[in-house]
Amino acid sequence: MRRWIGTTLAATVLAMLTMVPGARAQSASPAGDVVLRVGETADLISANPYAVSAGSDWTVVTGQYDMLMKFSDEDLSPAPSLATGCTPSTDHLTWTCKLRPGLKWSDGQPLTSADVKFSYQFVIDHKIPQYRSYFSSDPVFETPDESTFIWKTDAPSFAFDMPPWVYVVPEHVWSQYDGDDLKTIKAVENVPSVVSGPFQLTAWDHGQGWTMTRNPNFWGPTPTIDRIEFSLYTNQEAMAQALKNGEIDVADGLTPGLYKSVQKTPNIVGQEVISDWWLNLAFNFGGQGPNADPLPALHDITVRKAIQMAIDKQAIVDKVYQGTADPGDTIIRQASTYWHLDIPAAQEIPFDPPGANDLLDQAGYVDTNGDGVREDPKTGDELRLRIPASQDTTGAVDAGQLIVGFLKEIGIAVDLQPVTDAKMNDFWAAGNFDAYIWYWSGDPDPNYQLFVYTSAQCGAWEDGCWKDPTFDALYEEQAKTMDREARLSIVQQAQQEAYDQIPSVVLAYPSLLQAYRSDRFTGWTPSPGANGYLLSTYNYDSLLSAHPVVGAAPSSSPSLPPAVWIVLLVVVVVVVIAALRRRRTSDDET
């Protein structure tokens, strides 16, 4: 027994000791390859453009595929991509796009207008959920020649003025799945991929990371990065340490605390990305189902306005997001810079708890029984809100806890219930809540975000069942207005209507937090704008701009200094020898 123990212990430890000193990550590719190492906390779930859902899926797919017209670097408005431009007929029934000459897929096959037609038709025929809403006008496609693509509809359509966020895929690869059911199509792993963008996914170790390699046939400027290696971290702190160690060059999706902490290390630069989502306290107006029982007082705009006035959004920004957010106002996110309405400070509903108390007093909502909670004069019920808050949304529960305190100041009680998004779905279906804290994001174009607030979406996307005929009319009008400037005006009116009527309190626009090592890569031109993303999100342009710092040591896995290994080795050998000698002595005694 003892011999077995001693031998196994020695063998195990010695094996590990002798193995590890050289364990610095070695590059398998030709020396001199420029490798960008990225730490991610969001896993890659699918690299298939028809199955993208969450996590890092969009980062990977956007780095590989092109749209016919892309989102611009400045404000996400339509810009040339595979097409040099798309022009509408005067009646907006026909759009004609011209493709760049000489486009090729990564496998060398030519990329033509037939691929565009195939990709769009594939989405329509197979009802691909992520993209089908871009073809709601039932367009018909024509390809008179290899470089011309025509989109025709019976009614005027935005078509490429939106532009459709649909990736163009190679027909010669994907036609084999034409006619298959959605489940089969979504199961296609798509590694290695055939792409038109600057990088292609060449390796994917599930649960560990994935590698994207430069596409030699990319039509745009050649990236200086040969390869991007993504490593998955399930522990945020570990990712921050890896960035400090120099194991990775970029950390994506840091928490506010770690974002501030890593920037104290020399040569680490933070990137606070303009918000493309917002934290939302949405009210329930009821009507989802027979069990929907929201507080009737929420139909009174006075109550909603008092709640808005009692919430200190700046405190949420400072305490929940540690300053890495902006106070929220309207329902179109900040990243859609062209469309977002920034309500001037003078016209905002102010943070004013005494004013909120006055409003409620005047409307007859008073605390009749002295328990600190006001009662509804019509029903006699106390103003007590059941608010589920999403545990899966960054900051939702913390903001909820602050809101409990804010509303207590104006005599409104809150039963806050932190829930998973899975449980939140049950609440939305049943309608047995008074408000909820979750988030919204959406497209660069405002159409979809406005659409979800329309009355018809009660029971579908409008989880609080707000119904406002003025807002509905504005939505319909903007959807028919082809002139961009005229449409902007209507979109802003719709935002103003939602701001005034308060179906939800937009609490904050939190930033995505990224950081990179400036001693390894430089020249980043984030997109969109200076506060944009470092990694491919709406387009891949930022990845084309980054280049390695001359003379910088490449990132690598750290390992023990040789001196420490030698000391450990000596200690182990001494212990093993001592144990063996003692054993021999002990046996000799018998």
Added chain:
Amino acid sequence: MGGQHYLARKIAYAFVTLIFVLTFNFFLFRVLPGDPVGILARSERLTAADVAQLRSQYGLDQPIPRQYVTYFENTVQGRLGVSLRSGEQVSSLIAGRVWPTILLVGLGTILSTIVGVTVGIRGAWTRGSRFDRNTLYGALVFYAMPEGWLGMLLLILFAGTLHWFPAGGYASADSVGFHRILDIANHLILPCLTLTLGYIGSYSIIMRSSLLEVMNEDFVLTARAKGASDGVVRRHHAVPNAILPTATLIFLSFGYVLGGAIVIETVFSWPGIGLLTYDAIRQLDYPVIQAVFLLSSATVILATLLTDIMYGYLDPRVRAS
């Protein structure tokens, strides 16, 4: 004859337990809050008809008894279904995670067993000595320490401050061949050390206390009276009679290997079964959760069965009863 009867009875118990676990797993995950298709539908723009189609594709529109029968048939035939989240085959998803978990938890269990048992024996034999006091306190501290916290401390010290080891993961993406083996070893050390330190306490404390009990037995005194040396008394008389509780613990621990180490795998981003379980529960990925729980339950049942058999072998009194 008695031995065969004992074995047959134990195997029958194990089989019944397995059936119970299979059934329990099925119902347990259906009382979790939230509708899995609701989650899928939430992340994509689906119409009500599409949601119904999804529900039908995954068999979630069937009555619960029907779902159970399908589940039972499929599981018995080794068909574990596809992940609701990624559409991948659950069996291949698990296959990809088994090796990292065996490597981490298996090695951690072996190391902690060896060190824990050795320390426990030496501590008991030299009861009251400085070695005994120090190792006992040390064992208690590590035993009481939450392993996630211990992992974070080691990570911040050795990866963050000293830069000796990587901060997480299984291997660097570009390492190949022999260098990949070295690279995996480099990534393995910190999580394995955490696991080993966390487990040592239970082995050493149990070994120590059972040996202390045996040391007062008459047969130990007899051995000494016969003039046997200290080492011989310990190795041939005391330890073999004290090893039973620790051996039980060791066998059961190996049963837990395939269940993974959820906390440590999460702290060190180690892509094992534990991390898969954690992700699957968060996503309500029923097929994956069921398969992982079944796998870990089955290995624990198997380990328990082996422990029972070993008990019968090590201690004839158990077999006779």
